[in-house]
Amino acid sequence: xxxxxxxxxxxxxxxxxxxxxxxxxxxxxxxxxxxxxxxxxxxxxxxxxxxxxxxxxxxxxxxxxxxxxxxxxxxxxxxxxxxxxxxxxxxxxxxxxxxxxxxxxxxxxxxxxxxxxxxxxxxxxxxxxxxxxxxxxxxxxxxxxxxxxxxxxxxxxxxxxxxxxxxxxxxxxxxxxxxxxxxxxxxxxxxxxxxxxxxxxxxxxxxxxxxxxxxxxxxxxxxxxxxxxxxxxxxxxxxxxxxxxxxxxxxxxxxxxxxxxxxxxxxxxxxxxxxxxxxxxxxxxxxxxxxxxxxxxxxxxxxxxxxxxxxxxxxxxxxxxxxxxxxxxxxxxxxxxxxxxxxxxxxxxxxxxxxxxxxxxxxxxxxxxxxxxxxxxxxxxxxxxxxxxxxxxxxxxxxxxxxxxxxxxxxxxxxxxxxxxxxxxxxxxxxxxxxxxxxxxxxxxxxxxxxxxxxxxxxxxxxxxxxxxxxxxxxxxxxxxxxxxxxxxxxxxxxxxxxxxxxxxxxxxxxxxxxxxxxxxxxxxxxxxxxxxxxxxxxxxxxxxxxxxxxxxxxxxxxxxxxxxxxxxxxxxxxxxxxx
Numbered sequence: 308x309x310x311x312x313x314x315x316x317x318x319x320x321x322x323x324x325x326x327x328x329x330x331x332x333x334x335x336x337x338x339x340x341x342x343x344x345x346x347x348x349x350x351x352x353x354x355x356x357x358x359x360x361x362x363x364x365x366x367x368x369x370x371x372x373x374x375x376x377x378x379x380x381x382x383x384x385x386x387x388x389x390x391x392x393x394x395x396x397x398x399x400x401x402x403x404x405x406x407x408x409x410x411x412x413x414x415x416x417x418x419x420x421x422x423x424x425x426x427x428x429x430x431x432x433x434x435x436x437x438x439x440x441x442x443x444x445x446x447x448x449x450x451x452x453x454x455x456x457x458x459x460x461x462x463x464x465x466x467x468x469x470x471x472x473x474x475x476x477x478x479x480x481x482x483x484x485x486x487x488x489x490x491x492x493x494x495x496x497x498x499x500x501x502x503x504x505x506x507x508x509x510x511x512x513x514x515x516x517x518x519x520x521x522x523x524x525x526x527x528x529x530x531x532x533x534x535x536x537x538x539x540x541x542x543x544x545x546x547x548x549x550x551x552x553x554x555x556x557x558x559x560x561x562x563x564x565x566x567x568x569x570x571x572x573x574x575x576x577x578x579x580x581x582x583x584x585x586x587x588x589x590x591x592x593x594x595x596x597x598x599x600x601x602x603x604x605x606x607x608x609x610x611x612x613x614x615x616x617x618x619x620x621x622x623x624x625x626x627x628x629x630x631x632x633x634x635x636x637x638x639x640x641x642x643x644x645x646x647x648x649x650x651x652x653x654x655x656x657x658x659x660x661x662x663x664x665x666x667x668x669x670x671x672x673x674x675x676x677x678x679x680x681x682x683x684x685x686x687x688x689x690x691x692x693x694x695x696x697x698x699x700x701x702x703x704x705x706x707x708x709x710x711x712x713x714x715x716x717x718x719x720x721x722x723x724x725x726x727x728x729x730x731x732x733x734x735x736x737x738x739x740x741x742x743x744x745x746x747x748x749x750x751x752x753x754x755x756x757x758x759x760x761x762x763x764x765x766x767x768x769x770x771x772x773x774x775x776x777x778x779x780x781x782x783x784x785x786x787x788x789x790x791x792x793x794x795x796x797x798x799x800x801x802x803x804x805x806x807x808x809x810x811x812x813x814x815x816x817x818x819x820x821x822x823x824x825x826x827x828x829x830x831x832x833x834x835x836x837x838x839x840x841x842x843x844x845x846x847x848x849x850x851x852x853x854x855x856x857x858x859x860x861x862x863x864x865x866x867x868x869x870x871x872x873x874x875x876x877x878x879x880x881x882x883x884x885x886x887x
Contacts, residue, residue, distance in 0.1 A: 341374055380396065400412045416559045480524055542568065546562065582606050586607075586616045644670060647667075650666040822866065844859075
């Protein structure tokens with residue numbers, strides 16, 4: 308009932324609270340240049356001239372791009388012009404996407420999709436859904452990204468928009484690859500290649516880009532499935548086609564992937580030929596900040612590390628680090644953690660303790676930074692969803708019958724909450740009884756007999772898990788500084804190997820593994836130790852190695868399906884009844 312009362316208070320608060328997004332750019336926020344040009348953008352009758360004017364000003368001063376499109380959006384609102392609003396929303400979202408502000412990009416994408424759906428405009432629907440999907444993909448919300456891509460796919464198929472259909476299929480396959488559905492992705496890539504080979508599809512827009520992307524994706528899936536022979540077949544086919552079409556970026560990608568594959572099968576001389584070709588092509592392009600160069604150097608460093616030439620490996624990695632000279636650039640490099648890990652191991656093998664410590668700290672900093680970015684993104688998504696909810700409630704409050712609607716809505720919610728509460732109590736009771744009937748113990752891992760990575764052998768995996776089981780007896784997982792790096796050190800391995808082995812043989816991340824050990828320890832102590840049951844929740848979280856109660860609560864809920872407070876109350880009741 309307390310939850311119902313809180314909800315009613317919250318609803319009454321929303322009824323009296325007005326949230327309205329600022330639709331217009333205030334004069335105070337404009338630069339001197341924009342103030343001069345504002346009237347022209349807002350009142351020039353010929354829209355083609357306005358568009359050309361904005362394009363010219365953006366070329367002169369790219370930093371003002373967003374402000375000019377905000378002004379253009381203002382005109383769209385003043386004139387209630389759908390086309391202007393849609394155009395401005397798309398480009399404002401695209402700007403945020405390029406800047407890495409993916410939550411804002413999603414916001415603009417949804418505003419555009421709402422407009423396009425009202426107007427039944429399929430072109431802007433496709434643009435909106437694709438922008439939203441790409442943004443979700445960047446923040447690793449893969450399920451949400453897939454929903455958007457499937458909307459695009461439905462429109463493109465029903466309207467025979469072949470070029471966009473193939474591009475969307477490639478996006479969907481990219482998601483499949485990221486969530487390790489390699490076989491499913493490979494089948495789809497192969498079907499896409501067969502479709503693109505048909506005569507009627509060879510005239511579509513961006514044909515070569517779609518075709519080469521599909522070939523590259525098929526090669527990557529074969530590589531990840533350890534079918535290196537077929538991976539090389541696809542990569543070589545793609546390289547030849549990219550050379551025929553004179554598409555330099557694809558030539559660089561295929562030379563890199565061929566080199567990577569030859570490293571995997573220990574043919575280092577062949578790998579060196581292709582990686583050097585990739586590097587020459589990159590230098591010919593002469594880009595200031597070229598991500599492909601970092602990939603090439605990373606592969607070269609891996610090659611020389613595997614050959615035992617650790618100083619040479621460090622040279623290539625140092626070349627990368629000299630170019631990646633800011634945290635903003637670090638975030639744009641996909642394999643930056645692997646680079647620092649390899650650099651730390653190379654420094655260790657050369658006996659350079661100072662560099663070893665530096666690279667180890669850099670690796671930890673990146674891991675912490677990415678974790679914080681994830682937390683910030685989730686917070687922003689929560690705030691955005693809350694604002695959206697408030698806007699919808701504000702729209703409802705403008706209706707004359709808002710009070711009656713609010714009462715009816717509240718009454719329905721109360722009934723639903725009561726039903727939900729009863730159902731939840733039953734479910735919780737079942738879950739609790741199941742937990743109590745189970746014997747709490749950490750079962751030894753069962754290594755998967757299928758080898759998933761070339762550098763992993765069954766014997767190595769068995770030895771690693773034996774070491775893990777040994778240190779589990781010491782309750783190492785209860786330490787606050789228990790992390791991937793420190794655990795890898797405890798069992799004489801490196802973070803990359805430990806993480807990949809956990810993912811592929813235990814089918815869980817390192818953090819999931821530690822949480823499982825901690826929660827099992829908690830369940831056991833709650834059953835057996837009366838002193839432990841007397842601790843505050845904050846003290847218990849600290850005893851388990853968690854830095855906050857919220858982190859412990861989330862881990863417990865994920866593993867058991869129950870809240871920690873419900874479980875602890877039930878345990879206390881059971882103990883009390885047993886004593887009676």
